[in-house]
Amino acid sequence: MQKTLLELSDLSIKFGGLTAVNRLNLKINAGEAVGLIGPNGAGKTTAFNLIVGVHQPTVGKVIFDEEDITGLAPHVVCRKGIGRTFQVVKPFGKMTVLQNIMVGAFVNTSKKSEARLIATEIMEKMSLQGKRDYLAQNLTIPERKRLEMAKALATQPKLLLLDEVLAGLNQTEIEEAVQLIKTINRDGITILMIEHVLQATMAICSRIVVLDYGKKIAEGSPQEVTSNSEVIKAYLGDEYENADS
Amino acid sequence: MTGININKNSVILAVLVVLLLLLPMVVTKPYYLHVIIICLLWAYLASCWNIIGGFAGQLSLGHGIYTAIGAYITVILFNTFGLSPWLGLFVGGGAAILLSLMIGYPTFGLRGAYYALATVAISEGIVVLLNNTGSIGRFTVGGAEGLIVKSVGSSAAAFQFNSKIPYYYIVLIMLFLIIFIAKWIKESKLGYYLVALREDEDAAAAMGINVRHNKLIAGAISAFFTALGGVFYAMLIRYLEPNAIAGASMSTQMVFLAIVGGSGTVLGPVIGGILLALISEIIRFYLGGQLMGLHLFIYGMIVLLMIIYQPRGIIELFEKIGRRFSRKHNDEGGRSGAEDPSGA
Ligand SMILES: Nc1ncnc2c1ncn2[C@@H]1O[C@H](COP(=O)(O)OP(=O)(O)OP(=O)(O)O)[C@@H](O)[C@H]1O
Numbered sequence: 041m042q043k044t045l046l047e048l049s050d051l052s053i054k055f056g057g058l059t060a061v062n063r064l065n066l067k068i069n070a071g072e073a074v075g076l077i078g079p080n081g082a083g084k085t086t087a088f089n090l091i092v093g094v095h096q097p098t099v100g101k102v103i104f105d106e107e108d109i110t111g112l113a114p115h116v117v118c119r120k121g122i123g124r125t126f127q128v129v130k131p132f133g134k135m136t137v138l139q140n141i142m143v144g145a146f147v148n149t150s151k152k153s154e155a156r157l158i159a160t161e162i163m164e165k166m167s168l169q170g171k172r173d174y175l176a177q178n179l180t181i182p183e184r185k186r187l188e189m190a191k192a193l194a195t196q197p198k199l200l201l202l203d204e205v206l207a208g209l210n211q212t213e214i215e216e217a218v219q220l221i222k223t224i225n226r227d228g229i230t231i232l233m234i235e236h237v238l239q240a241t242m243a244i245c246s247r248i249v250v251l252d253y254g255k256k257i258a259e260g261s262p263q264e265v266t267s268n269s270e271v272i273k274a275y276l277g278d279e280y281e282n283a284d285s
Numbered sequence: 286m287t288g289i290n291i292n293k294n295s296v297i298l299a300v301l302v303v304l305l306l307l308l309p310m311v312v313t314k315p316y317y318l319h320v321i322i323i324c325l326l327w328a329y330l331a332s333c334w335n336i337i338g339g340f341a342g343q344l345s346l347g348h349g350i351y352t353a354i355g356a357y358i359t360v361i362l363f364n365t366f367g368l369s370p371w372l373g374l375f376v377g378g379g380a381a382i383l384l385s386l387m388i389g390y391p392t393f394g395l396r397g398a399y400y401a402l403a404t405v406a407i408s409e410g411i412v413v414l415l416n417n418t419g420s421i422g423r424f425t426v427g428g429a430e431g432l433i434v435k436s437v438g439s440s441a442a443a444f445q446f447n448s449k450i451p452y453y454y455i456v457l458i459m460l461f462l463i464i465f466i467a468k469w470i471k472e473s474k475l476g477y478y479l480v481a482l483r484e485d486e487d488a489a490a491a492m493g494i495n496v497r498h499n500k501l502i503a504g505a506i507s508a509f510f511t512a513l514g515g516v517f518y519a520m521l522i523r524y525l526e527p528n529a530i531a532g533a534s535m536s537t538q539m540v541f542l543a544i545v546g547g548s549g550t551v552l553g554p555v556i557g558g559i560l561l562a563l564i565s566e567i568i569r570f571y572l573g574g575q576l577m578g579l580h581l582f583i584y585g586m587i588v589l590l591m592i593i594y595q596p597r598g599i600i601e602l603f604e605k606i607g608r609r610f611s612r613k614h615n616d617e618g619g620r621s622g623a624e625d626p627s628g629a
């Protein structure tokens with residue numbers, strides 16, 4: 041039997057009158073790659089923020105690796121083994137690429153030489169070695185996206201939460217990034233990724249979860265999800281469905 | 286190329302250290318030596334501020350409270366019990382650490398200007414308190430009239446010397462110590478964490494950094510060494526006046542010097558401290574008697590121009606010159622200088 045790595049039960053949060061995430065239940069097995077999709081404002085990023093402790097849930101629980109981590113502070117959650125990237129990337133602009141990645145590596149060592157070793161390995165994996173000594177603020181968009189992933193990977197997580205890391209990339213860059221994410225997953229890191237680029241999500245994920253207005257409206261294989269009428273409705277609106285029927 | 290640079294740098298460094306050690310033999314007039322001591326003290330204080338203000342990016346506008354608490358506690362203990370300032374400074378430094386934690390704990394968890402505002406408010410409060418406290422029980426604080434350090438003649442144990450030379454060497458050692466500590470922090474995990482949280486707190490937290498905890502550590506280190514600067518000042522001047530040791534001019538001066546020199550770098554605040562304090566002293570010497578405040582006006586203009594035209598600090602200017610020099614040097618050796626990838 042497969043081991044459950046992450047379990048969300050009834051996870052919910054209200055911002056004033058708006059329920060941004062509404063009773064979300066989700067189980068992710070160790071080693072899986074799961075996609076989280078949904079229209080703009082569906083609550084995907086908020087769900088990530090609930091998992092990593094940026095927001096406290098109004099109700100619900102987050103169980104990670106058989107431990108209740110609901111409401112723990114982000115730096116503690118990171119040290120439990122969850123790495124995350126930000127939809128709007130957050131490089132440490134005045135640090136070099138290598139230094140950015142080393143910051144993450146310091147989670148598992150206090151020695152600078154060891155941190156540099158860990159960081160260098162990840163930097164090469166993410167094809168950033170050519171930019172080693174560049175300040176992060178001078179990187180291009182695709183490089184920033186790769187740096188964002190490298191920083192999260194450097195903390196050596198069991199679970200990696202990716203928030204739209206393919207957004208803003210061109211077709212070739214997307215294909216490269218897809219290969220990269222697949223490699224990360226194959227190396228044993230469980231992945232939960234938010235993505236609008238459906239083709240890419242399907243190429244990586246065996247299972248897709250669809251959020252709409254904070255609620256999970258569908259879950260299943262890419263084929264199941266894309267043929268689900270609720271999902272089509274959520275993405276294209278009622279009129280399309282009406283016209284179709 | 287790096288090999289050549291390292292050697293050249295260490296040669297420059299060695300020459301500089303020797304020159305500094307020999308300086309009192311050249312500069313024999315006490316007034317000039319006093320000016321140099323004051324410049325080095327400012328370089329030291331700016332470097333202390335830089336640990337929390339530069340590395341960690343937390344704008345403290347009230348570091349005068351740490352010079353004050355270090356100085357007052359050490360002097361009061363000396364005046365009342367005869368406790369050697371060399372021991373008293375640990376009490377004063379410890380108190381500064383406690384104070385920094387008390388200010389930092391509630392404010393470091395908040396976003397925005399809360400910390401800066403808290404430091405201003407508390408330092409203003411402490412100036413008022415010092416001005417209005419004549420004594421606490423048997424401890425004489427001195428109030429607005431100030432507190433005179435009991436004179437015991439020349440005594441190393443009492444941190445009192447008739448000659449300026451011992452003060453010169455003490456402040457020089459203090460400056461080397463803080464440079465060494467700043468360099469060590471910068472190269473360590475703590476330094477990486479401080480710069481990371483300065484650049485982006487959310488990203489730092491997501492990478493396992495306890496933001497508040499690391500700010501508190503940086504704040505405590507900065508407060509302790511700032512307090513030692515206050516003790517030195519007290520024993521050099523032998524008189525404490527609340528507005529001078531705790532006031533806004535003390536607090537803002539540290540910030541100015543560090544920023545103008547290059548905050549967040551190891552040597553920027555040192556260079557800023559020495560150069561600006563020297564300029565300020567020269568202007569005062571030539572213009573001080575002519576028009577009230579004219580020297581401050583000119584000094585302010587110089588600071589302003591530097592911030593406008595050299596926003597990353599004087600240190601950057603030095604680095605540029607150094608780079609050009611080493612590039613030329615390499616070209617002569619038949620190699621072209623590598624582009625600096627991190628350049629502006
Ligand atoms: N801190 C907050 N305070 C108040 N409302 C918020 C907050 N964060 C998010 N929201 C609201 O919650 C809803 C969900 O936002 P969220 O960012 O999670 O959407 P998303 O699915 O990630 O969308 P996108 O695809 O555009 O990134 C939105 O209506 C948003 O305005």
Ligand SMILES: [Mg+2]
Pocket residue numbers: 084085086127
């Ligand atoms: Mg989002």
